[in-house]
Structure formats: C-alpha cells, structure tokens
Amino acid sequence: MSAHRMKIGCAGLGRMGKRHALNFLERTPRAELVAASSPDPAELEWAKTHLEPFGVQLYQNYDDMLKQEGLEAVVVASATAVHAEQAIKAINADKHVLCEKPLSTRVEVSQSVVEAASKKPHLKVMCGFSRRFDKSYRDAYNKMLDGAIGSPSVMRSQTCDKLDPSGFFVAYAEFSGGIFVDCSIHDIDLALWFFGAGSKVKSVSAVGITAVEPDLRKHNDRDNAVGLVEFYEGRIAYFYASRMMAAGQEDTTEIIGTKGKVTVNTQPAMNHVHVFDDSGVRREIPQTYYDRFEYAFVTEANEFTASVLDGTALPLDLGAAVQAVRIGAALQEALVSGKKIFFDERGERTEVARL
Amino acid sequence: MSAHRMKIGCAGLGRMGKRHALNFLERTPRAELVAASSPDPAELEWAKTHLEPFGVQLYQNYDDMLKQEGLEAVVVASATAVHAEQAIKAINADKHVLCEKPLSTRVEVSQSVVEAASKKPHLKVMCGFSRRFDKSYRDAYNKMLDGAIGSPSVMRSQTCDKLDPSGFFVAYAEFSGGIFVDCSIHDIDLALWFFGAGSKVKSVSAVGITAVEPDLRKHNDRDNAVGLVEFYEGRIAYFYASRMMAAGQEDTTEIIGTKGKVTVNTQPAMNHVHVFDDSGVRREIPQTYYDRFEYAFVTEANEFTASVLDGTALPLDLGAAVQAVRIGAALQEALVSGKKIFFDERGERTEVARL
Amino acid sequence: MSAHRMKIGCAGLGRMGKRHALNFLERTPRAELVAASSPDPAELEWAKTHLEPFGVQLYQNYDDMLKQEGLEAVVVASATAVHAEQAIKAINADKHVLCEKPLSTRVEVSQSVVEAASKKPHLKVMCGFSRRFDKSYRDAYNKMLDGAIGSPSVMRSQTCDKLDPSGFFVAYAEFSGGIFVDCSIHDIDLALWFFGAGSKVKSVSAVGITAVEPDLRKHNDRDNAVGLVEFYEGRIAYFYASRMMAAGQEDTTEIIGTKGKVTVNTQPAMNHVHVFDDSGVRREIPQTYYDRFEYAFVTEANEFTASVLDGTALPLDLGAAVQAVRIGAALQEALVSGKKIFFDERGERTEVARL
Amino acid sequence: MSAHRMKIGCAGLGRMGKRHALNFLERTPRAELVAASSPDPAELEWAKTHLEPFGVQLYQNYDDMLKQEGLEAVVVASATAVHAEQAIKAINADKHVLCEKPLSTRVEVSQSVVEAASKKPHLKVMCGFSRRFDKSYRDAYNKMLDGAIGSPSVMRSQTCDKLDPSGFFVAYAEFSGGIFVDCSIHDIDLALWFFGAGSKVKSVSAVGITAVEPDLRKHNDRDNAVGLVEFYEGRIAYFYASRMMAAGQEDTTEIIGTKGKVTVNTQPAMNHVHVFDDSGVRREIPQTYYDRFEYAFVTEANEFTASVLDGTALPLDLGAAVQAVRIGAALQEALVSGKKIFFDERGERTEVARL
The missing domain is CATH 3.40.50.720 (NAD(P)-binding Rossmann-like Domain)
Structure with missing residues (x-):
C-alpha cells in the first residue's frame, strides 16, 4: 500500500x-x-x-x-x-x-x-448512494447472496424523516424533484441493488397525501407517499416515504425471498440503551439520516479513495444512478397524475397493462 | 349477571x-x-x-x-x-x-x-373479524383514540402466511375469492376500523406475483400481492399479503399519524424465549393465524355471547364486513387486470383519476 | 375421556x-x-x-x-x-x-x-409454582432438554415487582418470610427444575438494601436483594428480587449452558404494540405477576384436574417445594446476618467453605 | 483550535x-x-x-x-x-x-x-476503561444524571466472552490476575462511575465454576464467576463474568434506581439486520470485545489527545483505576477462598459482618 x-x-x-x-x-x-x-x-x-x-x-x-x-x-x-x-x-x-x-x-x-x-x-x-456503504445493508445483501432467503421476490423499503416543524422542506420541495426523487431514491437504488441493476420496470403507481403540509401541493409534492413498482422479472418493490415521523428517522427495508426474509432496521434504535420507567420500556432512535448513516458516509469516502488510488472497480455503477432517477421520476408523475404508468420491456412508455 | x-x-x-x-x-x-x-x-x-x-x-x-x-x-x-x-x-x-x-x-x-x-x-x-378482538390491536386502537398518534393518516398492514409446502392453497384458491379477499380482508377491516367505517375509497391499485406457486394463475390468484388504497379523506392504506413466509405467520400493522405511530407485531414473537447459540440470537414466531390469534377467537365468542345475553351492542358493525369485501374484490380485480380502479365519492366506478 | x-x-x-x-x-x-x-x-x-x-x-x-x-x-x-x-x-x-x-x-x-x-x-x-406452567418457561426447558445449550451451568433469575406506593408490602413482610421466601422462591424453584430437584447446595450468600422502604428492616426484610447459590454439581444460581420496579413486573431468567443460552423475558412486553412518538419507541410491560402469568395459572388448574381425573403423575414434585423453602430461608438468613452459609454434601450446615 | x-x-x-x-x-x-x-x-x-x-x-x-x-x-x-x-x-x-x-x-x-x-x-x-467512552454507556450515564431513574441502587453488569475453543485463555490466566481482575474490572469500573468513585465497599463474596476449562483451577481461576459487592452507601453491584458464551460477546449492564432503570445491551445486536427463516427470527451479535467497543477506543484516543492539547481535565480519574483493581482482587480472593470478605468504612479488612 x-x-x-x-x-x-x-x-x-x-x-x-x-x-x-x-x-x-x-x-x-x-x-x-x-x-x-x-x-x-x-x-x-x-x-x-x-x-x-x-x-x-x-x-x-x-x-x-x-x-x-x-x-x-x-x-x-x-x-x-x-x-x-x-x-x-x-x-x-x-x-x-x-x-x-x-x-x-x-x-x-x-x-x-x-x-x-x-x-x-x-x-x-x-x-x-450512502446505504450501499452501510454495514447492515451490506450484511443483508451478503446474506441474500449466500442464499439465506432463496430468490428475492418482494422488497418493502421506506425513507421516513422526522417531522421538521420549521417546514423547511416545503421551500426545499420546489427543487427537490419531489418526495420519490428526493427520499425514495435510496429505496429505489436498494431495489436495483438487491434485484439487479438490469431489472426492467413494468408498471408504477403511487398515491400521496399532505397530512401536515398542504402547501407542498404547490410544488406537486406530498408529505406522505406510497409507490408500487412491478418488474418484468416477477418482482415487486413498494416504497413509503414520509416527512412526518414523530420519533426520528425510520429507514427500514425488508427483502422477502422464496425461502426467507432479511430485514434492515425493523427495530430502529439509536444505541444499546433502554429506559424502564412508568411509561414502560423506551429507547431512542436516530433523529436524522446522517445520525443513522454517518459511518456509511465515512466508508463511502474511504472506498472511493481506495478505488482511485488502487485503480480498482468502484463499488457501485453510475448507470444505476440514472435508472434510479428514471423510476423516481415515474413514481412522482404517477403520484401527481393519479395514473398508473406502464412500460414495455425496452423501457418505453406504453398505454396498456401487460399481463 | x-x-x-x-x-x-x-x-x-x-x-x-x-x-x-x-x-x-x-x-x-x-x-x-x-x-x-x-x-x-x-x-x-x-x-x-x-x-x-x-x-x-x-x-x-x-x-x-x-x-x-x-x-x-x-x-x-x-x-x-x-x-x-x-x-x-x-x-x-x-x-x-x-x-x-x-x-x-x-x-x-x-x-x-x-x-x-x-x-x-x-x-x-x-x-x-378476529383481529378486532385481539388485545394488541385493541390496545393500539385505544392509544390512537387517546390521541397518541394525532390524526391517523397512513396504514401499512399485512397478512402473511407461512408457506404450506403441500400447496393446499392452490386448490383452495379456486373458491377463496383471491388473496386480497381471503387474506387482506383482515387488513382492510383494520383500515375501516382505524380510519372509520365511513371511509370512502378513491382508488385502488395492486400488483402480484407467483414466486412459488405459478399454478395460482389458473384461479386468477397470486402468492404475493401488494395493494394500495387511497381514501377521499386524505388517507392511504397499503397492504401486503403473502403465502410464502419461511419463519411463520407475520401479521403486522402500522398506523402512522400526524403526531406518532402505533404498531402491532413489528417484532413478531411466539413467546418470551430467546436462544443464544452460535447462529446468534433467535426466537420463534407463531406458525399459523390461529397460533397468533387463538385468544382473539375466545374473546370473540365471549363478547358475542355477552351481547346476545345482555342485549348490548355488538362490538363490530355488519355493514363494514360488506365494505371490506367490496374493497378486497376491487383490489383483486386491479391485481388481475393490471389496471388502477377509480371511484367517485358516492362509491361508483369512474374512469378518471380525481385529483 | x-x-x-x-x-x-x-x-x-x-x-x-x-x-x-x-x-x-x-x-x-x-x-x-x-x-x-x-x-x-x-x-x-x-x-x-x-x-x-x-x-x-x-x-x-x-x-x-x-x-x-x-x-x-x-x-x-x-x-x-x-x-x-x-x-x-x-x-x-x-x-x-x-x-x-x-x-x-x-x-x-x-x-x-x-x-x-x-x-x-x-x-x-x-x-x-406457576412458572412451571408458563408456555415460555416450558419452551425454554424443552429446548434445554433438546440440547440447545449443552450442559446448564449458570442461572440468573429475578422476580421484581412494580413498586406499590401504598407500601402494602411493608405490613405484608411481617408474615411473608422475607423477600427470598416470598419472591425468589419462584426463581429457586426454577433452579431446581432446570438443574434437577436433587441439586445439592454448597453455599449461599446474600446482600440486601432498603432503597425505598426503610421500615422493612423492622421485619428483617429488604426491598432489593441479591442472592448467590453454589451447588455441589458445579453450578451457580444467582437471584435478584426487588419491590421497586418502575415500569412493571420484571421476571427474567437466563440459563447459561456450555453450548448456548436460553432466556425468558429479557425483553419484557405486555403485548405486540409499540408506540413511536417524540420520546422514542415505547412499549408497556405487565404490571403484576398475574398479568404476566395469568394463563400459567389456568394451565395449572387444568393440569392438576387432569392428573386427578386421569390418575396420571403430577407435573411437579412436592418434595422440591420444601427444598425451595429451605434455600429461600437460608438466603434470607444470609441476608440478615450478613454471613455466608455453607452446607456439606448431606445438606447439613458446616462452618467452613469446602473448595 | x-x-x-x-x-x-x-x-x-x-x-x-x-x-x-x-x-x-x-x-x-x-x-x-x-x-x-x-x-x-x-x-x-x-x-x-x-x-x-x-x-x-x-x-x-x-x-x-x-x-x-x-x-x-x-x-x-x-x-x-x-x-x-x-x-x-x-x-x-x-x-x-x-x-x-x-x-x-x-x-x-x-x-x-x-x-x-x-x-x-x-x-x-x-x-x-473503554466503556466510559462508549456512546451507549454515556447516554445511560447522562440519563441517570438527568434523574431518569431516581437514585441508583443496584447494578447488574457482566463481561462475557465468546468461548475461544483454542483454550488460549487458560495459559493467559496465569498472568491475568483472574477473571474478576481481567474481565469484571470493566463492570467494577462502571459501578464506581455510576455509584461514584468514592463508594465504600462493605463486603464482597463470589463463587465460580469451571464448566468448560477445568485446567483454569491450576491458576486459581474459573471460566464462569458471579461476584456480589455491597457498598456502605446502601448500594449493591453484582457481576457475572464468563468465558463460554456461544453467540458472541455479551456485555450487559442494568442500573436500577428508585424511580426507574436504565440498561445497556440487554438486547445485543451486531447491526440492524434480522433474518427470518425456518428457524425463526435471528440476528447476530458482536463476536469480540473490540467488535462491540471499537468506536469507544477511537473516542478514547481522541479525548485523551484533546485533553493533552487543550490542557483540559481527563474524562476519568486515575485513582478509580486503583480502586477497581482493589475490588477485583478482593472478589478473586473471595472466589478462591470461598469466604466472604468484609471491610470497615475506612477500607480495612475486618472479620465481622457489619449490619
């Protein structure tokens, strides 16, 4: 070295x-x-x-x-x-x-x-895409590769932020591309990682609400949204994004396979502490995305550096980043138009559902 | 008495x-x-x-x-x-x-x-609807009524069965009405309970796959399906049903409100036992729906009896049971046709998305 | 039948x-x-x-x-x-x-x-002894019998009550036999169950404090006590009993073996509900011994009845109940006198530690 | 800076x-x-x-x-x-x-x-003492300072290593000072931290076994030991140390106070991953002390450096390190001799229990 x-x-x-x-x-x-x-x-x-x-x-x-x-x-x-x-x-x-x-x-x-x-x-x-550098996601991915869950078939993933009462994210929404491009992009990237970068989208649908920030509608955005992505390979990914979590950041993923399931963060926790008092048993959870993924960013910096210095392959492909934006933008369109959007196997829009 | x-x-x-x-x-x-x-x-x-x-x-x-x-x-x-x-x-x-x-x-x-x-x-x-008699669901419901989560806005709920390798459920699918009517009906009922029986559906969409039992397609059914229901009241419910869980029965619900979230069974467990061995820390989970809800059925029998003998109101309304079938059948249709289905505020089908 | x-x-x-x-x-x-x-x-x-x-x-x-x-x-x-x-x-x-x-x-x-x-x-x-009829304890016991933990070597067990601010237990202490006889008797019985009814005590020692109820000393009792029991078979059991839990009843047991560990109730929970709010993630726990073991008492009644009607063996031996009192009383004496108490292999008191 | x-x-x-x-x-x-x-x-x-x-x-x-x-x-x-x-x-x-x-x-x-x-x-x-630099222990300590548990009264703490089948620790035991000085020293330090460095020991007792490595007795050591420390301030600390954990490192602490309890690592986990398969729900735990406390050592290095450069107070006092050895050595002696050891309020040995 x-x-x-x-x-x-x-x-x-x-x-x-x-x-x-x-x-x-x-x-x-x-x-x-x-x-x-x-x-x-x-x-x-x-x-x-x-x-x-x-x-x-x-x-x-x-x-x-x-x-x-x-x-x-x-x-x-x-x-x-x-x-x-x-x-x-x-x-x-x-x-x-x-x-x-x-x-x-x-x-x-x-x-x-x-x-x-x-x-x-x-x-x-x-x-x-910082989650690709998180130890837990990597462990889950490796377990999948090792056959722990059979063939991955369904992914549930969510990126849910703690409510920022300052409403900063309303102004931010003007340029963010919308909740699916800003938040769910991480979950979409995970789907492309776990299901394979070549996965072909068949349809997307989405719904959203403004439960706490009606002003988001000005920017065609929502504070809670659920998206549903169907792949030609016989797989499903469904995503939930929210701006109104009360306890903190809740980024959770489940990958369900034919033989098992691997989950990341179904029991969120900031550290190893529990408090037992007259309200029951309580633990805190990370407050922000960075609280949760701080070390993933450090790993990202180190691995990018190693790849440059050693001339080795990057840990993730640039093309997948475009595909993630493509899916995020389609979900955002489905959210705003209320319509389900269909694609043929070449990735072109089509008017009809293909069964 | x-x-x-x-x-x-x-x-x-x-x-x-x-x-x-x-x-x-x-x-x-x-x-x-x-x-x-x-x-x-x-x-x-x-x-x-x-x-x-x-x-x-x-x-x-x-x-x-x-x-x-x-x-x-x-x-x-x-x-x-x-x-x-x-x-x-x-x-x-x-x-x-x-x-x-x-x-x-x-x-x-x-x-x-x-x-x-x-x-x-x-x-x-x-x-x-047995879950209405389950202590945990009742506790969650009462906490919601007590204001613990603010206004309930998004529900995620799933009914996921352990894989039955005998494939019994393929033959059963002929008469079951499909996975949304057979399994998700419980989750739909929960949505009507937590969101109110009068909740009006705006749209439904759904996708499904046959990851383990392709023969289900003969009966227009799937072994994994995700459905998305939008309500006119500005609420969303999304459902996952599966026939291929490896560990056991996993019936999980989250109700996300403007001030908090209440969950049921995000950490499934059959009992209070954990085993620590060289594979890590392990617990078992209920194997069947009845394992999980046995005492809910007992409570159901007792409360029905009390209502008859004492002439008091039944704990749940018969009308909601029809509404649940209506939503389940629409989800199943959306699943099979691939189309998103829209309703107007009177509950009539309509061709266009209403924004 | x-x-x-x-x-x-x-x-x-x-x-x-x-x-x-x-x-x-x-x-x-x-x-x-x-x-x-x-x-x-x-x-x-x-x-x-x-x-x-x-x-x-x-x-x-x-x-x-x-x-x-x-x-x-x-x-x-x-x-x-x-x-x-x-x-x-x-x-x-x-x-x-x-x-x-x-x-x-x-x-x-x-x-x-x-x-x-x-x-x-x-x-x-x-x-x-109601815990012998609890599903979780039975599951743990059967897992031990099935070899899940190798040879059981160390038991940690506690019976900890929620603080009763009425101080009822001070008056009660006059006749209870003390915290080891009243509370830890369950844990002692578990040790005799998991280690075998014939286990021979080598030494007992104990310490206790009155953190919330100094008046307990009038009755030679304490509100928190820890006891240590050494067996001639090369096993250890250590017990904690408390009257001042804030969150509720906490009866927890770990059996550590040469190949693994089985635990009961290291993550106490009243039901399957979690609340996520600005204080973090929270669950409630049982408030009383009966909340936790209600169904164990029902099972006890049913199994006693079956034993009588069918003429089958009782699920637990009366002799062990005496042995449990013997150990509990020795712990209580060690607590009050501050002395470590030694026994020879026949169960007789002896003045010296046997190594 | x-x-x-x-x-x-x-x-x-x-x-x-x-x-x-x-x-x-x-x-x-x-x-x-x-x-x-x-x-x-x-x-x-x-x-x-x-x-x-x-x-x-x-x-x-x-x-x-x-x-x-x-x-x-x-x-x-x-x-x-x-x-x-x-x-x-x-x-x-x-x-x-x-x-x-x-x-x-x-x-x-x-x-x-x-x-x-x-x-x-x-x-x-x-x-x-690396645990003093661990985020979870610090969070627990700060919560205690903030009054979350009232007056701290009882501490349970354990340092339990995964079994090393090479038996390295047998040879190591010759110079380690014994299991209480080598392992429990961390727990003793925690007691001095949470209860105060000036805490005065009243008595210590201990028992130990050699469940997997009888050869340890040659060095007056054991592979499992439980120690009990009573303080003049009306507090109790009890410790468990083991060399035979099957799942991995299990360093767990509970501090029980008059108004609540704060725990560290009662639910050990290596990361945020769970696997659901036919054996149930499973997670892995850290394999070694360093796996668990890696970042505590990094923090220790940084804080020591800052203290030197900025001339600020060290985060922990050197005197407590001697007191920890004193208690650990007394526990080890109690373990080997089988006797309970008493101290007067000046820290001198005394023959009799003081009540």
Whole structure:
C-alpha cells in the first residue's frame, strides 16, 4: 500500500458539504483534503476555522478550485441543481468524482453525467448512494447472496424523516424533484441493488397525501407517499416515504425471498440503551439520516479513495444512478397524475397493462 | 349477571369449525354448546368423541339443527361458499348469528346477509373479524383514540402466511375469492376500523406475483400481492399479503399519524424465549393465524355471547364486513387486470383519476 | 375421556383465591367449582355475586367445606400462614390438594405437608409454582432438554415487582418470610427444575438494601436483594428480587449452558404494540405477576384436574417445594446476618467453605 | 483550535497495541503517531508494513523510544505485567500516558503509578476503561444524571466472552490476575462511575465454576464467576463474568434506581439486520470485545489527545483505576477462598459482618 494520499477538493459547504469535507479531512486516512469551494460567505467563514488551518485552500469559485495544482478528485456536495454541471466540469478537468445523490432530478441531465464519464474511462465517477456503504445493508445483501432467503421476490423499503416543524422542506420541495426523487431514491437504488441493476420496470403507481403540509401541493409534492413498482422479472418493490415521523428517522427495508426474509432496521434504535420507567420500556432512535448513516458516509469516502488510488472497480455503477432517477421520476408523475404508468420491456412508455 | 347460558349450535366442523365448537364448549362460560352440524362423516366422527359426551347434539343436516328446541344462536364456521346462505337461514329461523369471515367472496351476496339481518333488528348478527378482538390491536386502537398518534393518516398492514409446502392453497384458491379477499380482508377491516367505517375509497391499485406457486394463475390468484388504497379523506392504506413466509405467520400493522405511530407485531414473537447459540440470537414466531390469534377467537365468542345475553351492542358493525369485501374484490380485480380502479365519492366506478 | 368433572372447593377468596375460584369455575372445563370458603365477610359478599349463582356453595368455615358431600379436591389459596394446616386437613379428609406457594415460610412446617401426603399416596398433592406452567418457561426447558445449550451451568433469575406506593408490602413482610421466601422462591424453584430437584447446595450468600422502604428492616426484610447459590454439581444460581420496579413486573431468567443460552423475558412486553412518538419507541410491560402469568395459572388448574381425573403423575414434585423453602430461608438468613452459609454434601450446615 | 498535533508513541504491538497504533495513526486527527516499540520481531515486521511507511519510527526497545525527540505522549498497550513499569518510565520521562487497563493486577503496583503521576501534575495520565467512552454507556450515564431513574441502587453488569475453543485463555490466566481482575474490572469500573468513585465497599463474596476449562483451577481461576459487592452507601453491584458464551460477546449492564432503570445491551445486536427463516427470527451479535467497543477506543484516543492539547481535565480519574483493581482482587480472593470478605468504612479488612 503506497503512502501517497489522494488530493481531493470539496464543492459546496452546506449541510452535506461540511460533512464530506470533514470526513475527507479527518476520517479518510488515504485522502488529503486540499481544497474546498462555496459561493456562500457564511460557509466560507466556517471553512476558515475548520478547514484552512489544516492546509485546505478555500475558493469562492468552483472553476478556480478545479485549477488547483495537484488536485486529483472532487466530491460534489453542492445544491442538487448544480450536481451534474459540476460533476461534468470535474470530469472534463480530468478529476475523479464522488457526486452526492441524485445526479439530477431529471433523467436526461443525469444521463449526461454518465456520458461525460464514459468518455474518460480512466476516471472514477461515482454517485454516492450512502446505504450501499452501510454495514447492515451490506450484511443483508451478503446474506441474500449466500442464499439465506432463496430468490428475492418482494422488497418493502421506506425513507421516513422526522417531522421538521420549521417546514423547511416545503421551500426545499420546489427543487427537490419531489418526495420519490428526493427520499425514495435510496429505496429505489436498494431495489436495483438487491434485484439487479438490469431489472426492467413494468408498471408504477403511487398515491400521496399532505397530512401536515398542504402547501407542498404547490410544488406537486406530498408529505406522505406510497409507490408500487412491478418488474418484468416477477418482482415487486413498494416504497413509503414520509416527512412526518414523530420519533426520528425510520429507514427500514425488508427483502422477502422464496425461502426467507432479511430485514434492515425493523427495530430502529439509536444505541444499546433502554429506559424502564412508568411509561414502560423506551429507547431512542436516530433523529436524522446522517445520525443513522454517518459511518456509511465515512466508508463511502474511504472506498472511493481506495478505488482511485488502487485503480480498482468502484463499488457501485453510475448507470444505476440514472435508472434510479428514471423510476423516481415515474413514481412522482404517477403520484401527481393519479395514473398508473406502464412500460414495455425496452423501457418505453406504453398505454396498456401487460399481463 | 344472570346464570342463564346462551344455547348455541355450530355449523361446520372443519378446521375453524372445530375451534369455534370447542371455544363455545369450554372457554365461553356464559354459552352452552348444544348442537353441531356437518355434512362430513369424518367431522361428525370427531364430534362424537369431542362434543357428544358433553351434551352436544350432532346433525348431518344444518336445517335440522336449526330446528333444535331452545337453540338461540348459531356460529357459522362452514365453507365460505355457504356462509351467507346458512347465516340467512339462521336469521330467518330467529337465531343470533356469529359468521366466520368473509360473509361471501362476492359483494352482492354479502349484502344480502345485511339485508336479512336488517329485517330482524332484535337479532345479533356479527361477522367475526378476529383481529378486532385481539388485545394488541385493541390496545393500539385505544392509544390512537387517546390521541397518541394525532390524526391517523397512513396504514401499512399485512397478512402473511407461512408457506404450506403441500400447496393446499392452490386448490383452495379456486373458491377463496383471491388473496386480497381471503387474506387482506383482515387488513382492510383494520383500515375501516382505524380510519372509520365511513371511509370512502378513491382508488385502488395492486400488483402480484407467483414466486412459488405459478399454478395460482389458473384461479386468477397470486402468492404475493401488494395493494394500495387511497381514501377521499386524505388517507392511504397499503397492504401486503403473502403465502410464502419461511419463519411463520407475520401479521403486522402500522398506523402512522400526524403526531406518532402505533404498531402491532413489528417484532413478531411466539413467546418470551430467546436462544443464544452460535447462529446468534433467535426466537420463534407463531406458525399459523390461529397460533397468533387463538385468544382473539375466545374473546370473540365471549363478547358475542355477552351481547346476545345482555342485549348490548355488538362490538363490530355488519355493514363494514360488506365494505371490506367490496374493497378486497376491487383490489383483486386491479391485481388481475393490471389496471388502477377509480371511484367517485358516492362509491361508483369512474374512469378518471380525481385529483 | 370421561365426561365426569372433578368437584373442587376453594379455600380463601382474597386476591389469589378469587382468581383460582374463577379459573376453576370458568376456565377449567373438566373441573366443577362446587364450594368456596372464607372467614372474611367482604370476600363472601363478593362470592355471593360471582360464585353462588353458578352453583357454588359458600362457607365461612373451612372445616365445614371439607365435609361437603362429593367434594373431591381443594385449592388452598388462603393466607400463607394457614397453607400447611389447611392442606393437611384436606389430605386427612381424603381430598386432592392444589396448594398455593409456599407450603409455609418455614422448612419444618413445609415438610409436614409432604409427610401427610406421603401417607395417602392415592391423593394428588401439588404446590403451585406457576412458572412451571408458563408456555415460555416450558419452551425454554424443552429446548434445554433438546440440547440447545449443552450442559446448564449458570442461572440468573429475578422476580421484581412494580413498586406499590401504598407500601402494602411493608405490613405484608411481617408474615411473608422475607423477600427470598416470598419472591425468589419462584426463581429457586426454577433452579431446581432446570438443574434437577436433587441439586445439592454448597453455599449461599446474600446482600440486601432498603432503597425505598426503610421500615422493612423492622421485619428483617429488604426491598432489593441479591442472592448467590453454589451447588455441589458445579453450578451457580444467582437471584435478584426487588419491590421497586418502575415500569412493571420484571421476571427474567437466563440459563447459561456450555453450548448456548436460553432466556425468558429479557425483553419484557405486555403485548405486540409499540408506540413511536417524540420520546422514542415505547412499549408497556405487565404490571403484576398475574398479568404476566395469568394463563400459567389456568394451565395449572387444568393440569392438576387432569392428573386427578386421569390418575396420571403430577407435573411437579412436592418434595422440591420444601427444598425451595429451605434455600429461600437460608438466603434470607444470609441476608440478615450478613454471613455466608455453607452446607456439606448431606445438606447439613458446616462452618467452613469446602473448595 | 490549534493545528498542532500531539506526537505519540505506542508501546506494544500485540492485539491491542496494533489497534491503538492504527487508531492514533488514522482515526485521531489531532494526534500524530510518530513512534512504536515492541520486543517481538513479528510485531515489528507488521509495523514495517503498516506504520513505518507513514512516518512512524520503530523501536525494539521501549526505553529508546522514550528518548525520541519531540515525543509528547505514550500509549501503553503492552502485556499487563509491564503496564505499570512502562507507565512510570514514561511519566518520569515527562510524557503524557494513556495506559491500557488494568494498571496492574496488583493493588500496590497500581497505586505506584498513581504516585508517580501525582508528582507530575502537568502530565495527563489516564487508564483506558473503554466503556466510559462508549456512546451507549454515556447516554445511560447522562440519563441517570438527568434523574431518569431516581437514585441508583443496584447494578447488574457482566463481561462475557465468546468461548475461544483454542483454550488460549487458560495459559493467559496465569498472568491475568483472574477473571474478576481481567474481565469484571470493566463492570467494577462502571459501578464506581455510576455509584461514584468514592463508594465504600462493605463486603464482597463470589463463587465460580469451571464448566468448560477445568485446567483454569491450576491458576486459581474459573471460566464462569458471579461476584456480589455491597457498598456502605446502601448500594449493591453484582457481576457475572464468563468465558463460554456461544453467540458472541455479551456485555450487559442494568442500573436500577428508585424511580426507574436504565440498561445497556440487554438486547445485543451486531447491526440492524434480522433474518427470518425456518428457524425463526435471528440476528447476530458482536463476536469480540473490540467488535462491540471499537468506536469507544477511537473516542478514547481522541479525548485523551484533546485533553493533552487543550490542557483540559481527563474524562476519568486515575485513582478509580486503583480502586477497581482493589475490588477485583478482593472478589478473586473471595472466589478462591470461598469466604466472604468484609471491610470497615475506612477500607480495612475486618472479620465481622457489619449490619
């Protein structure tokens, strides 16, 4: 193992950007965070305290950062709207890229990143679906591979956020692509992982409600939605996404096979503590997505780095990231139109149900 | 409390009939099982040993049993195909009726029982949805009433049977009405209970697969199916039914409200035992529906009896039983046709999605 | 199976007496409750409403009840102080006896019941250690017999009551024999069951505190106590008893063997419900011993009855009930004196530790 | 926050030494591992691959390492027998010290480290009781401080290792100080943490067996032991240690207070995965102490570093480490002699139980 460390820059220093920057700075031994960019003065101010003293060069302008000498890779952790553009710029500047999910809320834009990457096969370009790096999901996946559940047939998966009483997510919904593209995208990715990236969608249907935030309808969004995806391979995935959990983050998955079932997080818990008092037996659960998946992000950073340094295969394929957006967008359309949407085996829309 | 005991007869002595007969004989102190009927010689033979010595008169013919002097009530536990006919005959003979679910697999036939009952308002006529008598479901319901979850908005509920490798359920599927009418009917009933019996369906959609028993398609049935029901009140219920669980019976329900969530059986367990060995930590779960709900059936028998003897209201309304069949049949149709089905606010079919 | 029903009388109609009476009246099909006695006018008043209308003859005087024609058996559910006396009288009157635990708080008195019973070998005389009839304990025991844990080596077991803020148990402690005789007696019985009735005690030690009820010291008792029992067979049992649980009844047992471990109730739960709210995930637990073991008492009544009617062996041996008192009393003495107590292999006290 | 990083050397590169070395190298951003020593050629070979390329200087001789220019601190992770000696040498050389537990298996030797440290108050000298850095234990502790359980009164705590069929621990027992000093020391430290470092022991008693490794008796040790500690403050702690768990590591703690109970790891789990198959519902648990507490060691390294760099108080007091050895050694003596051991309020041995 060489002692050379991958020099990486971080684009965006918002909520996720800060985390990625610190993970590459402190928890990715084989990487060296050498640069960070943000157009936001407050974010740069934060970086002056937390990054600059450790040798990280700061930029207001992303394009300038790309020119930093010796920079080898970029983690794109900016607003979703510029994910694709920044990823493509980095690819064109010959940098490896780790891009936060989704590549874009739109299928064609997502596809353009894949095309840019395909022209530079020597670069490692990865979309960060964090659950793929979570120990529990990996354990479940390996158990499935080992035959513990027979043939996987039905997946139930949910991404459910704790209610944010500030209503931040209403404004956010304007650009998020909707609850299926923003939240369920993780569950869709899991379906493509567990069922196989080549799985062909036959139909999607969805319903949604606004139980706590009626204003979401302005942006064609809902605060609770259930989606149903049927695959030509004789498999079903069904998804629940919600913005109104009371106890905390509840991301739960079951994969039901012909011989057994493997579940992740059907008994959510923040740690190993239980309190017994006059209200009964109680435990706390993670409050946010990051509380639950913090170490998955660390693993993601480390594995992306190892793949770049060692020239080994990335742990997940960029094409699946586009397919996930495709399914998420179809579910969102089904939600808004109320209609069931059918596809033929080539992935083209069709008007009729195929039995 | 009077010492008078309600004299009841049991129609049908198959798997469920035996259980109802013994429950009324041994575990319903205020009832007296005085009669039982079955056209099946093997079932009557069983009854000669287990019922006759304790004063139960046996009949090959249901109509004869109805004429037994002093008989006050009938529990209809025969084949689904004759539920409605036998219930109506009992009503016409002025007997109280506890009828196994479903009244019928067809909506109109189910409705005919309601009509017969409505002409005899002095009679207690109940369709036995056993989960309504289960302590856990009642506790969950009461917690919801007490405001523990705010306004109930989304229900997830499943009825999942352990795989029967004999394939019995393939032959059974010919008459069962399909997996949504046979299994999910319980979950649908729960939705009508927790959301209110007056809940109005807006749309239903469903998909299904035959992962282990392709022959089910001959009877328009599936071994795994997911259904999605949207209500005009801004609520969603989604259901999963399966015939291929490996570990045992898994009947699980979550009711998600605006302020919290109440769940039943997200951590299934047969008892309080765990085994720690080199495979990890392990517990067993109930193997059958009756293993899980045995005491609910006992409570059902006792509460039906109390209602008859004390002239008090039945714990559940007959009309909801018809509504449950209506929704189940629509889901089954959506499953088979692949189409999403829409209803207007009066409950009539409509061609278009209403947003 | 004969239709003859065992005619039984209930001695004592206090908290446990009422339960035994109703269990024999309503939930023991092969028994007939024909008599009940209590010196307490209030208890008799209750019986006039709940027992008399169903053919139960009431007595103020226990001796009179014993003379009732046709009476075959007695369940002794009176105050502990008269358990032995009433049991012996019943044996002398040629009645089968089910006696609540303990036979007595004193070893010699307990032994006198065994001696009386030994003179009437045709009678069934049983001390009701209810946990032996609990489904979970039986499942654990059978798993041990099936080799699931190798050779059982260490038992941890606790009987922990919810705090009764009325302080009733302080007055009660005057006659209870102390926390080890009153509460841990169940755990001691479990040790004798799982390790074998012939297990020979080598040493006992114990400590206790009065965390909530200092007045218990007046009666040489404590509200929390831990006891340690060493057996000559190379096994250890350690017990915890408490009167101050906040959440409810917590009776938990672990049996650790050379190849595995089987546990009962390490995750206490009243039912299958969980509530998710802003305090986390919560479930309730049983509030009292009877909440937890209600059906064990029903099974006890039914199995005692079957043993009498069918002339089959009792499910548990009377001798073990004396041995349990012997160990409980030694623990209590160790608790009060602060000394460790040693026994030789014949069960005699000895001054020195044997290594 | 200064960008200066604490320069630390690691003494010992065995199982724990490797982990400490890598934790300071890769997962302690404010520290810089600059040196490592081991007398073992195989360990040094490992270090040439894993440490040297990253700038870590290697030494065969501990004393030489202490002389490395710029070295500020040492983590002592060598064999227990030299913990104290190496710690004292480091203190004398004016280095901060993080010493693996226990300081020594002997009380006086442990105390000598405290004395050496007391002469250099500017140095940070800490004994690493890893559980104090575990998130769950900290959460439990904070909940106790917040009043969740009233006054803590009884602690049950266990350190139970998975059976190592190689029997390594038999040879290891020769120097380990015995099961109470080697394993229960963690639980004893927890008692001193939760009950207060000033807690005064009144009595200790203990029993043990050799269920799987009779050869342990040669070293006065056992493979299963239960110890009972009574405190003058009216508190009880009882401990279970075992070398024969089948499923994996089971380190469980309950703190029972007058108003509630807080538990850590009563439901052990390695991750969030459950498998449902024909054996029931199953999950895996951590296999080793390090599997369970890996991140606690990382936190320990980071907090020790912060304390050195920022001049803040250490998270745990060195004196408690001696007190823990004192109690562990007394329990081990009680185990071997079979006798109960009493102390007066000044901590002196006394012959009689004080009530």
